[in-house]
Amino acid sequence: MKALILNEQRGLTLVEHPKPEPGPADVVVRVVQTGICGTDRSVLVGKFPANPGVVMGHEAVGVVDSTGSAVTAHRPGDRVIINPTLYCGSCQTCLEGHWDFCANKAGTEVGLDLDGAFAEYIRLPERFIHAMPEEMSFDRAVVVEPLACALNNIEAGRLRAGETAVIVGGGPVGVVCALAAWHYGARVLLTEPDPYRQELCREVFAKAGADRVTVHTPDDAQLARRGDVVIDTVGNLLEQSLAYAANRGRVVIMGYNSKAEATVRPLELLQRGLRIIGAGDYNSQLFPKAIELARYLPLEELVTHRFSLEEHEQAFAALAAAPGTPYSALKVVLAPDPAGAQR
Structure with missing residues (x-):
C-alpha cells in the first residue's frame, strides 16, 4: 500500500508499505481521508517528537476492510471513525478509569510511534473503531477526533x-x-x-x-x-x-x-x-459523546482543501508548515482516493 512515513530529515516520504493484516481482535480500515492535525505540523517543524519511519496521521475515517476472528462489532463495508487515543485497559491508571493517562503509552501513539493513517490502510484494535452515523458524511466525521479534543x-x-x-x-x-x-x-x-x-x-x-x-x-x-x-x-x-x-x-x-x-x-x-x-489527552469515554455532538454541528464547513497522498507537500504548504509563510486553508485532509472521499 502507499503510505507517508516520517523521514530522518523531519519530512514526509511516500513509500510502498506492507498492508497490515488483522490480529484476532483487530480491524483493518481502508482509509477514506485523514485530517492534518496541528500536531502533525509540529512534528515536521521540530516542535513535537515522533519516530522516524512511522506512518504519520491519526484523524481518520474509512471503511472496514477486514476483521480478526474475535471481532464482533464491525464487519467489512462498515463506515467507521477511528479513535487514535489508545490505552491498555489493564494498568492501574486505566483500571481507575483515567484511560487518557495510561501508563503504557510507549508504542501506542498513533502516527507518532505507531503506524497511522496517512496511508491506504490502518490497523487498530476493535475498541478504537467506532461506527459512523448513517446520515453523517465523511467530511463531517473526519473532524470528530478534533471535536473530542475540544470537549476534553x-x-x-x-x-x-x-x-x-x-x-x-x-x-x-x-x-x-x-x-x-x-x-x-x-x-x-x-x-x-x-x-x-x-x-x-x-x-x-x-x-x-x-x-x-x-x-x-x-x-x-x-x-x-x-x-x-x-x-x-x-x-x-x-x-x-x-x-x-x-x-x-x-x-x-x-x-x-x-x-x-x-x-x-x-x-x-x-x-x-x-x-x-x-487537560492532557481526552479520555476515550468522550469519543462517543463527540460523535453524537457532531450530528448537530456543521463540522464539514471546516474542510477547505483535499489532497492526495502524492500531493502531501502542497497540503502542508497550505497550512503554512514553513515558518513565516501565510495560511491558505483551514482544515486540510489527505485522501488516498480524493474523488471518493466525500461520499
Missing part, C-alpha cells in the same frame, strides 16, 4: 452556560472549540491574527448560526480580562491567555508545543484567583 479541554475548564469563553487561535481546533463552547451555551470570543483565517472563521460561524461567537485580533482591547474560561489552542500563548482571563478565570493549555516556555507571576495567580489547567 472545555470540560477540564468547567465551562458553564452563560459564561464567556476566549478561544486563542483560529485554526481548525480553535474553530471546533468555539463551536462546542457555543453549543454549551457560552458567549465565545475567538482570537486569530491571520486575516485569511479570520474570514474563514466568520464564514463557518455564520453557516452554523453561531450567533454568540465573535472573531477578534489578539490585541483587541475587548478581550482583556473577559474570559471565565480561556483555551490556548496554540500551546505557546499562556501569558497572553492569562491577560484574557477574568478574575477567578480558568486558563486551559490545549496546544502541543514541546519548546514553549512562559513566565508566570504567582502573586497574580493568587490575587486574581486564576487557575491554569492542563
Whole structure:
C-alpha cells in the first residue's frame, strides 16, 4: 500500500508499505481521508517528537476492510471513525478509569510511534473503531477526533452556560472549540491574527448560526480580562491567555508545543484567583459523546482543501508548515482516493 512515513530529515516520504493484516481482535480500515492535525505540523517543524519511519496521521475515517476472528462489532463495508487515543485497559491508571493517562503509552501513539493513517490502510484494535452515523458524511466525521479534543479541554475548564469563553487561535481546533463552547451555551470570543483565517472563521460561524461567537485580533482591547474560561489552542500563548482571563478565570493549555516556555507571576495567580489547567489527552469515554455532538454541528464547513497522498507537500504548504509563510486553508485532509472521499 502507499503510505507517508516520517523521514530522518523531519519530512514526509511516500513509500510502498506492507498492508497490515488483522490480529484476532483487530480491524483493518481502508482509509477514506485523514485530517492534518496541528500536531502533525509540529512534528515536521521540530516542535513535537515522533519516530522516524512511522506512518504519520491519526484523524481518520474509512471503511472496514477486514476483521480478526474475535471481532464482533464491525464487519467489512462498515463506515467507521477511528479513535487514535489508545490505552491498555489493564494498568492501574486505566483500571481507575483515567484511560487518557495510561501508563503504557510507549508504542501506542498513533502516527507518532505507531503506524497511522496517512496511508491506504490502518490497523487498530476493535475498541478504537467506532461506527459512523448513517446520515453523517465523511467530511463531517473526519473532524470528530478534533471535536473530542475540544470537549476534553472545555470540560477540564468547567465551562458553564452563560459564561464567556476566549478561544486563542483560529485554526481548525480553535474553530471546533468555539463551536462546542457555543453549543454549551457560552458567549465565545475567538482570537486569530491571520486575516485569511479570520474570514474563514466568520464564514463557518455564520453557516452554523453561531450567533454568540465573535472573531477578534489578539490585541483587541475587548478581550482583556473577559474570559471565565480561556483555551490556548496554540500551546505557546499562556501569558497572553492569562491577560484574557477574568478574575477567578480558568486558563486551559490545549496546544502541543514541546519548546514553549512562559513566565508566570504567582502573586497574580493568587490575587486574581486564576487557575491554569492542563487537560492532557481526552479520555476515550468522550469519543462517543463527540460523535453524537457532531450530528448537530456543521463540522464539514471546516474542510477547505483535499489532497492526495502524492500531493502531501502542497497540503502542508497550505497550512503554512514553513515558518513565516501565510495560511491558505483551514482544515486540510489527505485522501488516498480524493474523488471518493466525500461520499
